[in-house]
Amino acid sequence: MQTNLIDKDGVELWTEEFGDPAHPPILLVAGAGAQGITWPDELVGRLVAGGRRVIRYDHRDTGKSGTVDFDAHPYSWLDIKDDMLRVMDAYGLESVHLAGHSAGGLISQLVAVEQPERVRTLTVVGSSPLGEREGEVLMRALLGRPQPEGSLPPPTPEFLAYFRQVIASPPPASRGEEIDQLIAEARVMNGTALPFDEDAERRLAERVHERARNLGAAMNHRRAGAEDSGFEPVGVLHRVKAPTLVIEGTHEPAKPGHGAIIAERIPGAELLMVQDMGHMIMPQLADELAAAILTHTAR
16 A cells, blocks of 8 residues: 555645556545545455455645645535546546546546546446436425436435535534534444444544544535535536446435436446445445456456
8 A cells, every 4th residue: 555645736635545557547536525535445355365456645724635625725526536536647547447436436437438548447336326416306395395307316315304404503612513414424324224333433533633634624515515606517428338237226325316317318227236235335244245346357
């Protein structure tokens, strides 16, 4: 394992590389506000053991990557998408096997559409189809507003109840409260079927807290959403050329049923429904997920 802090175009990004540099590269892209370490070490280890070079990184404003004054220097999710390409360029990679989780899967779809030559294979985990404005569906659901006909399926009632409570509550006032909130959110994202390992999640939450330059800066990813008038082109998923694997849990609380829509719209895409999985990539699923990704990236 080797860590690198790259500085490209004035953007400082913390990266971590595992495995033999001569092996096929897999770039792991985390979700909104999430650090790269939310791709579990157990999964990374199995991918490396399967003969892959694995790179993960912290988005801007998360973890050990650089933070910005958003009011002075606002950015959009198009900029966050470009950070993915900055990581590839810093490692001298013309193309990679691209794996994105949640919002990371959304921007991975966009790269696969815009720059197909840079994506060997595409793996999308717990994500939504590009062009369907999943964020707007979420906001309508949280506000109790009706969804227009043809909208994506909304989150589960458990998900909505939790985040309505968070919105109505004051922000955490101490380190302990911040960690407790991270654990509570993970419990909801875990879904209702897979046993929730609170001790393991507390260790991860403490790690997330300790390695963040500014834990609150991750909230800027939500503000970045307001800058995204042109982020999601509509009706373009048929242009994805990379072999695509779409993974969704049978107990997905945030984006239930979205995976099937992605798989339907990308030519030749394969849909894998993981029994009992929620939204999180939990360590106990590492064997199953790694086996699927290794098989897919060997295509």
